[in-house]
């Protein structure tokens with residue numbers, strides 16, 4: 001089924017076409033059913049993703065990465081998410097969300113320290129912004145940095161850290177003098193405690209946990225960008241990450257469409273294949289039209305280096321809505337079979353659900369769209 005994946009994209013470079021095909025081929029080997037069942041990504045898959053250069057797609061070649069373009073990152077996340085949305089978001093957080101910030105804001109010295117191990121996949125990274133009392137309301141975070149001689153001490157707790165259980169490198173946002181500052185450090189440092197992974201509805205392989213910091217020593221070289229610039233950095237990363245989530249959503253949506261189409265070609269009711277019935281045709285035509293639109297728009301935004309945050313929000317808002325809609329309709333087309341684990345659409349429905357929540361809920365994307373429209377139009 002995966003080798004049938006054809007998305008409405010034009011003007012891809014030869015390199016982008018090639019990496020898309022490589023990712024599609026690689027994805028076929030991922031055991032998505034096992035990952036969902038076990039609730040984790042096996043070490044062997046991490047190793048083969050590293051060997052294949054997939055943890056380097058967001059990092060420059062001079063540091064050992066395999067960066068081609070933002071479009072190429074999106075194509076890889078889409079193709080991998082088509083097979084396994086858990087693996088797709090693990091790659092997206094590492095490359096799109098964290099990678100974008102580090103590539104732009106680390107000094108050359110810091111890049112030479114951190115990027116080679118991140119780009120090779122030796123160290124997986126995570127993005128630690130949300131807290132038990134602060135999700136949408138990012139400014140409400142309480143984790144803090146306290147000056148201690150020439151160093152700082154980090155205190156607080158982060159929640160919902162995707163990749164947390166797998167990660168060695170943490171990009172953590174904390175308050176210093178009431179402003180947010182980003183710090184990057186090894187999560188094996190003294191005072192870091194990773195808590196038990198959450199039991200989630202979907203994307204079960206993309207493990208998520210809380211991480212607490214109790215007296216973690218941070219030195220000046222571990223500060224990313226300027227003191228007080230953390231909110232700007234977080235939002236910069238989220239604009240990239242949201243496009244990653246849009247591509248993850250597209251992967252889920254396209255899989256739902258192909259699975260449902262194929263099923264409706266074979267399943268008979270009242271002596272005919274159900275594809276002959278207009279209700280089913282309506283569902284499939286609607287899914288396909290929305291997927292074509294969501295894909296074309298997401299990749300239009302990805303290909304534009306001058307994209308605005310509004311466009312990133314629109315891409316995520318629409319692609320995540322379409323993914324949920326497609327997963328819902330796919331179950332409807334499968335009937336009772338769609339409701340059990342024997343068929344993949346049951347998981348697609350669970351996996352799709354998170355895409356309208358993380359990296360900014362749909363409500364927050366709409367607020368963002370209006371905020372930027374007010375700047376543009378008023």
Ligand SMILES: Cc1cc2nc3c(=O)[nH]c(=O)nc-3n(C[C@H](O)[C@H](O)[C@H](O)COP(=O)(O)OP(=O)(O)OC[C@H]3O[C@@H](n4cnc5c(N)ncnc54)[C@H](O)[C@@H]3O)c2cc1C
Pocket residue numbers: 093126127128129130133134135136137159160161162163200208354357358359360361362363364367
């Ligand atoms: C599986 C998973 C993985 C995650 N991974 C990460 C990660 O790697 N790193 C990280 O930092 N965070 C992560 N998150 C956190 C995620 O980004 C937040 O859950 C999300 O931003 C929403 O925040 P919240 O859960 O605190 O909800 P709240 O902010 O409490 O919002 C609750 C509801 O109120 C709505 N709402 C809030 N404010 C407004 C408003 N002003 N107007 C209208 N509606 C509003 C929201 O849209 C939502 O519907 C993850 C979450 C999950 C579930």
